[in-house]
Amino acid sequence: MSPSANARAPNDPSLPQMAITLNERSMAAIFEAELSRTASAETKVETCDIRRVKYKPGKACRILYGLRVRPPGHGPRELLYSTRVFHPGQSPAQYAKAMARPLEAPPFGPPVLHLEAQSTVAWAVPNDRKLDGLAALLDAERLATEALPRIVTRGDASWRIVEATPRIMHLAPEYTGCARVDVRLENGCGRRRVATVFGKTYRDGAAERVHATSQRLWHSDSRQSGRLHIAEPLAIEKRHQLLWQEGLSGRPMLSDDSGVGVPATLIEPAALAVAALHGADIDCPPGPTVGETLRQLEKLRELTAQLRPSCAARVGAVVDELTLRAGDVDDEPLACLHGDLHPKNLLVDGARVSIIDLDDLARGAPLFDVGGFCAVLLHRSLSAGVALGDAMRAIARFLACYRRHVLWRVSNDQIVWHTAAALLVDRIYSCFTRLKPGQVRLVDELADLAQAVLLRDAMALEESWPRR
Numbered sequence: 001m002s003p004s005a006n007a008r009a010p011n012d013p014s015l016p017q018m019a020i021t022l023n024e025r026s027m028a029a030i031f032e033a034e035l036s037r038t039a040s041a042e043t044k045v046e047t048c049d050i051r052r053v054k055y056k057p058g059k060a061c062r063i064l065y066g067l068r069v070r071p072p073g074h075g076p077r078e079l080l081y082s083t084r085v086f087h088p089g090q091s092p093a094q095y096a097k098a099m100a101r102p103l104e105a106p107p108f109g110p111p112v113l114h115l116e117a118q119s120t121v122a123w124a125v126p127n128d129r130k131l132d133g134l135a136a137l138l139d140a141e142r143l144a145t146e147a148l149p150r151i152v153t154r155g156d157a158s159w160r161i162v163e164a165t166p167r168i169m170h171l172a173p174e175y176t177g178c179a180r181v182d183v184r185l186e187n188g189c190g191r192r193r194v195a196t197v198f199g200k201t202y203r204d205g206a207a208e209r210v211h212a213t214s215q216r217l218w219h220s221d222s223r224q225s226g227r228l229h230i231a232e233p234l235a236i237e238k239r240h241q242l243l244w245q246e247g248l249s250g251r252p253m254l255s256d257d258s259g260v261g262v263p264a265t266l267i268e269p270a271a272l273a274v275a276a277l278h279g280a281d282i283d284c285p286p287g288p289t290v291g292e293t294l295r296q297l298e299k300l301r302e303l304t305a306q307l308r309p310s311c312a313a314r315v316g317a318v319v320d321e322l323t324l325r326a327g328d329v330d331d332e333p334l335a336c337l338h339g340d341l342h343p344k345n346l347l348v349d350g351a352r353v354s355i356i357d358l359d360d361l362a363r364g365a366p367l368f369d370v371g372g373f374c375a376v377l378l379h380r381s382l383s384a385g386v387a388l389g390d391a392m393r394a395i396a397r398f399l400a401c402y403r404r405h406v407l408w409r410v411s412n413d414q415i416v417w418h419t420a421a422a423l424l425v426d427r428i429y430s431c432f433t434r435l436k437p438g439q440v441r442l443v444d445e446l447a448d449l450a451q452a453v454l455l456r457d458a459m460a461l462e463e464s465w466p467r468r
Contacts (some may be wrong), residue, residue, distance in 0.1 A: 008435045010307055014058045014087055017118045020433065021063060021085050024048045030115055031081075031122075038110050044070040051080075052172060053435045057303060061085040062173040065122070069108060077108045080125035082173035091119040103127050123173075130174040132160055133240035137179050138166050148183060151234050152195040152269035156186045169198070176359070180247065196247030197234065199239050206359070207241040209285065213361040214245070216282040217336070227276035229354035238446040248356065250349030254342075254380070261390045262343055262377065264397070269353040270346050270403035274373070277355055278335035278366045278406060287337045287364025290329050297322060297427040307432050308440065314400055314447040315424065322421055329417045333408045335366040342376040343424050367410070370402065371418025372426055377429045378419075378453075382445050383438075416453055421449040 009019040020026050028048035035043040045067055052064040067079040086094055095114040099123055103111035104123035113122040126135040143164035153159045157377060162184045170178040178200040186192045202210065214233040222228040231245040253262055253270065262270070297319045305312040338345065339360025347354040377391040403410045428446050431439040 008437050008440065010057065010432075010435070012057060015061060015085055016088070017085060017120070017236065018055075018061060021061065021083075021118055022050065022053070023118060024050055027065065028067075030118065031065070031069075031113070034113050034115060035069060035109050038113065039071070039108070041072050043072070043109075046070055046076065053433075054172065054175075055433045055435050057306060057432070058279045060087075064173050065169055072155075073213065074212055079107060079109070080168070080171065081113070081122040082125055082128045082131075082171065083122040084129055084173070085266075086121070086318070087121045088119045091116055091121055095121050095299055098129065100124065102268045103358075109230060120391045123172070125168070128173060128177070130203045131177050131201055133237070133242045134171075134177045134328050136237070136240040137177060137199050137201050137242055138168070140164050140166060143181060144183075145467075147199075147237065147242075147244075148181065148197065150195060152183050152185065159193075160187070162186055162192075166199070175203060197244055198231070198247055199242055199244050200243045200359075201240060202359075203241065205241065207236055207243050208238065210359050211236045211243055211359075213282070213284055214243075214358050216284075217277075217280055217358065217361065219278040220282050222276045222280040228273065228280065229352055230358065231354070231356060239292070247356050248347055248349070250347040250354060252344045253346040253348050253353070254344060261381070265351075266346075266348060266353065267394050268401045269348075269351060270343075271398045272405060273346065273353040273355055274341065274369065275402050275405035277338060278369070280336040284336055284361050284363040286323055287339065288361030288368045289331050289364065290326055293421050293425060294323060294326055296429075297421065300424055300429055304428070304443070308443045311444045311447055314451070315428070318420065318447055318450045318454065320426060321451070322417065322424075325413075325417055325454075329414055331365050333365065334363050335408075337362045337364045337369050338367065339369075341369040341373045343373075366406070366408070366423075367414050367418040370399070370410070371415060371420075372396070372422040374415070374419040374424035375427050378423065379442075379446065379448060382442055382449065388449075420450040423447075423453070 009022045028045045031048060032043060047068040049066045050063060051066050054062040063083045065081040065083060068076050069079055070076050076428050091114060098112045104126050105111060109124060111124050111127045115122060123129055126138045128134045143166060144161045144206060148164055149161055164181055164183045166179040166181045169180050178198060179195050181199060183195045185195060211233060217223060217230060218233055225229060231248050234244040234246060236285055253266055260433040301316050301319050304315040338355065339362050345355060345357045347356050374395050377394055378388060381388050381391045399415065423446050428443050431443050
């Protein structure tokens with residue numbers, strides 16, 4: 001835990017306690033005191049890590065904490081807290097509301113903590129303020145006896161589940177939770193096998209929409225022809241807003257600990273996978289438009305003035321240039337978009353690239369996806385403080401392959417516009433809302449990079465782009 005962890009805290013008068021709630025060392029002491037008080041026994045918090053932050057300036061902040069605690073006379077326990085920071089004075093009513101709902105017992109301590117001095121309420125996972133299906137997703141006994149028998153046996157009654165072991169893979173408090181479930185099976189002949197499935201729970205009825213579009217994509221010509229690889233959607237539990245899909249082998253094309261650049265051998269398979277997705281002729285909800293992007297850019301201009309005023313003029317200049325050029329950017333043709341296309345959502349297994357996390361499938365102009373993908377590669381290089389040459393070569397190779405496998409024209413002008421726009425509305429915005437250490441200082445460089453992309457027009461940035 002870094003003593004300067006609160007350096008990422010924004011100056012937000014509506015949420016003055018953020019300097020504390022984003023300081024892991026301070027929060028370790030606060031959780032320790034509250035757990036010792038509520039559990040009626042002195043409890044040691046050995047570590048407190050911030051796993052995820054989602055900040056809405058002036059409104060609220062959701063934080064996922066991971067704690068390693070040691071109750072008296074027991075070994076260490078791992079706890080997750082799905083936490084929301086409220087405006088000062090609002091937390092007592094929210095805590096009372098939380099306690100009035102059905103709650104599940106966590107591995108240790110009470111299901112909900114009220115950190116009143118910080119106007120914060122912390123739900124001990126499997127509890128969450130809005131993810132009612134999270135407890136069902138993580139209930140091993142329910143999975144083994146109720147949810148998974150038909151799914152993993154595919155109707156073969158000779159097999160029975162011996163054990164189901166869920167493990168959280170991703171949790172965005174109040175939004176989605178995903179778990180990998182390893183299932184041990186055996187049959188009457190003494191044979192044994194292991195199956196792996198993934199479950200994901202949603203809020204606000206989103207499971208039905210995601211399930212419907214995933215089913216359509218599974219039955220599409222792109223998937224059935226072998227051009228597109230995705231996980232098979234298996235079932236929906238509407239009561240718990242919970243989706244099940246098969247487990248795919250492989251690893252993310254890029255992860256937080258896998259280096260900076262996409263391996264050269266994977267660029268063309270990635271482009272082929274994206275082209276196959278975009279070519280899928282299925283019904284999807286309406287996706288992003290140029291007009292919506294312009295509105296997001298204006299919101300970002302205001303947000304930058306509030307949170308990074310030293311960069312407001314730079315961001316404003318890029319917004320003005322993007323607005324000026326918007327008339328040359330088309331919302332056509334329409335394609336099946338991923339909606340959150342980045343290398344972490346491309347799963348590599350040998351030479352095969354599968355596309356995962358299909359929550360945001362939508363119908364829109366394909367270069368929204370392509371520009372977002374290019375922006376991620378550039379942002380990753382900036383974050384690592386390395387020259388952009390490798391990223392630019394990867395982008396050029398990706399675009400060349402993508403162009404060969406789609407039916408529409410892919411103009412340099414539109415690639416430039418979408419990449420520059422994504423550097424602002426996706427990458428800079430995430431610096432402000434995810435509050436990862438060291439990311440806010442990248443806002444200036446991301447704005448400069450977006451400007452450079454616009455000025456160079458053909459994505460030909462020099463390899464000698466200055467390092468920090």
